[in-house]
Amino acid sequence: MSVETTLVVALLLPALGSIFVGLSGWHPNVRETVTLATAGITLWLVASLWPVVAAGGRPRIELVETLPGVPLVLELEPLGMLFALVASFLWVVTSVYAIGYMRGHHELNQTRFYVCFAVSISGALGVAMAGNLFTLFVFYEVLTLATYPLVTHSGTEEARRAGRIYLGILLSTSIGLQLAAIVWTWAIAGGLDFTPGGLLAGKVDGPTAGILLCLYVFGVGKAAIMPLHRWLPAAMVAPTPVSALLHAVAVVKAGVFTVLKVAVYVFGLDLLSELEAGRWLAYLAGFTIIAASLIAMRKDNLKARLAYSTVSQLSYILLGALLATSASVAGAGMHIVMHAFGKITLFFCAGAIMVATHKTEVSQLAGLGRRMPITMAAFLVGSLSIIGLPPFGGMWSKWFLAAGTLQAGEQVLLGVLMLSSLLNVAYLLPIPAKAFFGKPTDRSDAGGFQEAPMACVAALVLTALGCALLFIEPDPFHQLATQAIAPLATSH
Amino acid sequence: MSATAVMAHLPALAVVVPLMTAPLTVLVNRPALVWRLATLSCLLTFAVAVGLLARVLELGPFVYEIGGWAAPWGIEYRIDAFNAYVVLVVTGVSAVAMPFARRSVEREVERDRAYLLYCAWMLALTGLVGIAVTGDLFNVFVFLEISSLATYVLVSMGRGRAAPLAALRYLVVGTVGATFFLIGVGLLYEMTGSLNMADLAARIPPIADSRVVHAGFVFIVLGLALKAALFPLHAWLPGAYGAAPSAVTAFLAGTATKVAIYALLRVVFTVFGARFAFGTMAFDVLLVPLALAGILVASAVAVFQQDLKRMLAYSSVAQIGYMLLGAGLVSEAGLTGGIVHMFNHALAKTALFLALGCIAYRVGTVTVASMAGLGRRMPWTMAAFVLGGLSLVGVPLTAGFVSKWYLVQAALERDLWWVAAIVLFASVLALIYTGRVAEAAYFRPAVPGGLPDRAREAPLSMLVPVWLLVGLNFYFGIDAALSAGVAGEAARGLLGGVS
Numbered sequence: 001m002s003v004e005t006t007l008v009v010a011l012l013l014p015a016l017g018s019i020f021v022g023l024s025g026w027h028p029n030v031r032e033t034v035t036l037a038t039a040g041i042t043l044w045l046v047a048s049l050w051p052v053v054a055a056g057g058r059p060r061i062e063l064v065e066t067l068p069g070v071p072l073v074l075e076l077e078p079l080g081m082l083f084a085l086v087a088s089f090l091w092v093v094t095s096v097y098a099i100g101y102m103r104g105h106h107e108l109n110q111t112r113f114y115v116c117f118a119v120s121i122s123g124a125l126g127v128a129m130a131g132n133l134f135t136l137f138v139f140y141e142v143l144t145l146a147t148y149p150l151v152t153h154s155g156t157e158e159a160r161r162a163g164r165i166y167l168g169i170l171l172s173t174s175i176g177l178q179l180a181a182i183v184w185t186w187a188i189a190g191g192l193d194f195t196p197g198g199l200l201a202g203k204v205d206g207p208t209a210g211i212l213l214c215l216y217v218f219g220v221g222k223a224a225i226m227p228l229h230r231w232l233p234a235a236m237v238a239p240t241p242v243s244a245l246l247h248a249v250a251v252v253k254a255g256v257f258t259v260l261k262v263a264v265y266v267f268g269l270d271l272l273s274e275l276e277a278g279r280w281l282a283y284l285a286g287f288t289i290i291a292a293s294l295i296a297m298r299k300d301n302l303k304a305r306l307a308y309s310t311v312s313q314l315s316y317i318l319l320g321a322l323l324a325t326s327a328s329v330a331g332a333g334m335h336i337v338m339h340a341f342g343k344i345t346l347f348f349c350a351g352a353i354m355v356a357t358h359k360t361e362v363s364q365l366a367g368l369g370r371r372m373p374i375t376m377a378a379f380l381v382g383s384l385s386i387i388g389l390p391p392f393g394g395m396w397s398k399w400f401l402a403a404g405t406l407q408a409g410e411q412v413l414l415g416v417l418m419l420s421s422l423l424n425v426a427y428l429l430p431i432p433a434k435a436f437f438g439k440p441t442d443r444s445d446a447g448g449f450q451e452a453p454m455a456c457v458a459a460l461v462l463t464a465l466g467c468a469l470l471f472i473e474p475d476p477f478h479q480l481a482t483q484a485i486a487p488l489a490t491s492h
Numbered sequence: 493m494s495a496t497a498v499m500a501h502l503p504a505l506a507v508v509v510p511l512m513t514a515p516l517t518v519l520v521n522r523p524a525l526v527w528r529l530a531t532l533s534c535l536l537t538f539a540v541a542v543g544l545l546a547r548v549l550e551l552g553p554f555v556y557e558i559g560g561w562a563a564p565w566g567i568e569y570r571i572d573a574f575n576a577y578v579v580l581v582v583t584g585v586s587a588v589a590m591p592f593a594r595r596s597v598e599r600e601v602e603r604d605r606a607y608l609l610y611c612a613w614m615l616a617l618t619g620l621v622g623i624a625v626t627g628d629l630f631n632v633f634v635f636l637e638i639s640s641l642a643t644y645v646l647v648s649m650g651r652g653r654a655a656p657l658a659a660l661r662y663l664v665v666g667t668v669g670a671t672f673f674l675i676g677v678g679l680l681y682e683m684t685g686s687l688n689m690a691d692l693a694a695r696i697p698p699i700a701d702s703r704v705v706h707a708g709f710v711f712i713v714l715g716l717a718l719k720a721a722l723f724p725l726h727a728w729l730p731g732a733y734g735a736a737p738s739a740v741t742a743f744l745a746g747t748a749t750k751v752a753i754y755a756l757l758r759v760v761f762t763v764f765g766a767r768f769a770f771g772t773m774a775f776d777v778l779l780v781p782l783a784l785a786g787i788l789v790a791s792a793v794a795v796f797q798q799d800l801k802r803m804l805a806y807s808s809v810a811q812i813g814y815m816l817l818g819a820g821l822v823s824e825a826g827l828t829g830g831i832v833h834m835f836n837h838a839l840a841k842t843a844l845f846l847a848l849g850c851i852a853y854r855v856g857t858v859t860v861a862s863m864a865g866l867g868r869r870m871p872w873t874m875a876a877f878v879l880g881g882l883s884l885v886g887v888p889l890t891a892g893f894v895s896k897w898y899l900v901q902a903a904l905e906r907d908l909w910w911v912a913a914i915v916l917f918a919s920v921l922a923l924i925y926t927g928r929v930a931e932a933a934y935f936r937p938a939v940p941g942g943l944p945d946r947a948r949e950a951p952l953s954m955l956v957p958v959w960l961l962v963g964l965n966f967y968f969g970i971d972a973a974l975s976a977g978v979a980g981e982a983a984r985g986l987l988g989g990v991s
Contacts, residue, residue, distance in 0.1 A: 064970055064971050065971070065973065066889075066894070066969070066970060066971060066972055067894060067897060067972050067976060068973075068976075068977075070897075072970070134888070137888055138888040138889055141887050141888055142889075145882070145887070149934070152931070152934075152935045155935045155936075155937065159935070160931055160935050160936070163931065163935070164927075164931070167923070167927060168924075171885075171920065171923055172920040172923070175885075175886070175916055175919045175920060175923075176913070176916045176917060176919075176920060179896075179900070179916060180900065180904075180912055180913070180916055183897065183900045183901050183904060183912070184904055186901070187901060187904050187905065
């Protein structure tokens with residue numbers, strides 16, 4: 001199989017798998033086997049592309065020319081490789097987890113769940129592999145539409161209202177602002193291809209570029225910059241595997257990934273670093289980081305707290321992209337990976353607690369450490385990684401992001417990052433602390449060891465180990481992130 | 493007749509085939525047989541349309557003289573990319589909706605009147621195709637009346653007491669429109685002594701300062717705008733669409749207003765010329781704001797409709813705004829967007845109305861409330877409705893996206909940011925009004941006893957046409973080379989005057 005074919009197959013496989021998942025809906029065991037096999041093969045295909053991209057290859061294939069000059073193109077470059085690896089690897093883990101969760105929680109409509117889930121992964125991989133803005137936009141919308149039924153999964157009034165907010169914010173920003181920005185870019189540059197050094201570089205400057213940048217940043221609602229963050233906490237009514245993979249990794253990372261791509265390949269770092277609007281947006285990202293952390297501290301519902309934490313962490317990546325220095329972009333790219341592993345661990349834990357004890361609030365968790373020691377230990381690991389403490393992977397991305405703020409001469413934003421780490425400590429660490437050292441409030445927690453189903457525990461242990469491994473071995477991802485901005489220097 | 497002889501007479505055949513079928517249906521007068529005859533005729537007309545388009549794309553525009561009488565004395569049919577494209581849309585919609593009609597008409601129209609419906613349908617098709625192919629202004633009026641009278645009959649055959657009233661309203665407004673058109677044609681004839689479009693185009697510029705010509709322009713444009721349901725002259729449309737039998741609504745939504753828009757663009761660009769229409773008469777100063785107001789107001793009204801047929805009808809008024817907006821921007825991109833939207837909207841809206849027809853067939857009523865739980869009972873129909881709705885919204889990879897792309901591009905070309913913003917904002921409104929149907933169907937549990945027991949999946953003969961159109965919505969969203977290519981050719985033809 002040629003590299004280009006692998007690209008197409010890896011993209012389409014989850015969507016094709018979803019058909020078989022749908023057909024095997026009557027036999028849960030077959031259905032889950034199909035899901036796992038599809039996820040495994042997809043990961044294998046994506047991983048097989050890694051050496052090619054790392055060696056400087058840019059596999060590219062034009063699928064069809066939709067409009068004159070506006071083709072549907074796939075091209076895998078280092079940032080996309082990084083995102084595709086994270087999404088496809090964590091899909092495998094989440095599939096394992098979902099089996100335990102969905103059965104343990106006796107969810108209805110499980111077939112629809114697995115089908116939409118698989119299509120969403122295709123959407124995320126499409127975003128990662130998009131070769132131009134149009135293709136990226138297409139898969140961005142696929143991802144939105146495929147995740148909508150997952151948000152409204154339970155069909156309650158609350159879920160339907162959440163679905164309306166979800167679709168309302170994501171589609172109105174993408175159609176209203178992002179599409180306008182894309183057509184405008186096409187009008188200025190005469191093309192939509194992602195170009196190293198920047199598609200718009202030298203073609204636009206001053207206020208026009210500033211407005212265009214605003215259209216992109218606010219048009220990508222999935223990046224959840226304030227005031228467009230409301231959909232993310234609303235989406236937490238979805239089953240936990242969805243919150244874990246889609247609303248901590250695939251969907252939200254597709255958002256910040258889009259902004260990162262636009263920063264690096266559409267504007268180019270030179271143009272972007274000169275833009276006044278870029279600075280203001282970076283400050284807005286800084287505000288989002290702090291404000292979302294403060295809201296997270298006040299949330300008693302565990303998933304809501306994690307959701308606001310995600311809003312805050314996403315703005316780290318936006319900040320890195322908007323500062324447009326070599327270190328900040330590398331940090332932003334790495335934070336996609338580091339935050340993914342940390343946050344998915346936390347969500348896995350939250351889901352495991354829900355399955356085992358039906359508890360959803362932080363205040364109910366006191367003393368739970370004795371009953372679910374593995375889960376709570378993993379929660380501690382995930383928290384530490386999110387905070388950015390060694391020996392966990394989260395440290396590296398924060399390191400580079402902090403270096404980036406200094407490169408850009410923005411000491412205030414460095415202060416924001418440091419303050420945010422303290423706030424992370426304040427809203428995350430009390431949870432494991434309470435679980436291990438607090439007094440159980442109800443009697444059942446005093447009882448013996450009672451973890452969530454095996455599949456759930458295995459998954460969250462795996463991602464927690466991943467956080468530690470990323471501390472020791474961050475280099476492959478660091479290389480991918482730096483390759484994107486200096487393609488000539490590394491592809492010798 | 494040899495193949496080349498058939499090819500030579502294609503323009504006439506496009507009109508003659510449905511025209512001859514109409515009296516046959518009355519003679520046969522047995523519903524099942526009449527339907528077969530009508531379906532055959534529709535398919536044949538569609539084949540003729542495909543032939544016409546292929547011929548135009550291969551050889552360029554050509555002229556067909558009726559009875560061999562040369563213009564300007566005889567009547568000529570003048571075929572270019574724009575005509576052929578519109579004929580393709582009209583006959584295509586008819587060829588898809590007619591196979592669907594059998595079961596739908598059986599349920600909604602009394603058995604002994606069904607043959608009249610098919611007869612009127614064939615006459616309407618004759619008139620619509622005739623308007624599109626002819627190169628003679630008076631001939632346009634004749635075909636306009638044929639199609640209109642047939643359409644009044646079609647609308648009046650709907651169930652319930654609303655149908656005759658809606659038909660009457662449509663008749664009054666339609667007659668006013670046709671009369672205005674005729675007055676305008678008369679004024680031009682008085683000034684130039686000609687009714688041939690190409691001939692008129694040559695004779696008007698020297699007398700372009702004449703008040704009579706100006707008045708003629710205004711009368712013709714007003715008359716056609718009434719027929720095209722340009723906001724705020726759209727009041728007849730929701731009632732007519734809502735009251736007509738389901739299959740008829742689908743047929744009309746895909747064809748009638750589009751042909752009126754075709755005639756409007758043809759007169760404005762080809763007969764009067766862009767310079768006169770937009771320079772002397774400043775038509776765009778009126779057209780663009782009205783189109784935008786139509787897009788916004790009708791979309792907003794659609795959001796609050798409980799009856800889904802009326803909801804889609806208001807949506808049609810908004811979409812007509814898109815088509816005319818494209819024309820009002822007077823550029824290649826704008827016209828391409830407007831014209832390609834005729835095609836794309838026909839695909840999307842016909843699919844949606846046919847899906848509603850399936851629901852009407854099984855459930856009876858088509859309101860938002862009656863959708864609850866239908867996602868499980870009629871999975872294929874509802875999936876088709878959702879996918880058709882996505883095309884209406886203009887989600888990428890659907891046909892609707894292609895139109896929006898061109899329109900936004902055209903607006904940005906002329907630095908009209910707010911126009912682009914309104915086009916995109918209205919997409920969000922479309923999302924709201926189609927989204928609430930999807931939400932009710934999939935995530936609201938059925939009210940106990942709310943759905944009748946016969947509410948199961950629609951029969952295959954109804955599903956196949958719906959899904960055919962849904963498939964085409966995606967095909968022409970992924971590869972728009974044909975739809976946008978021909979539309980671009982048509983736009984260049986219009987801007988270049990008579991080609």
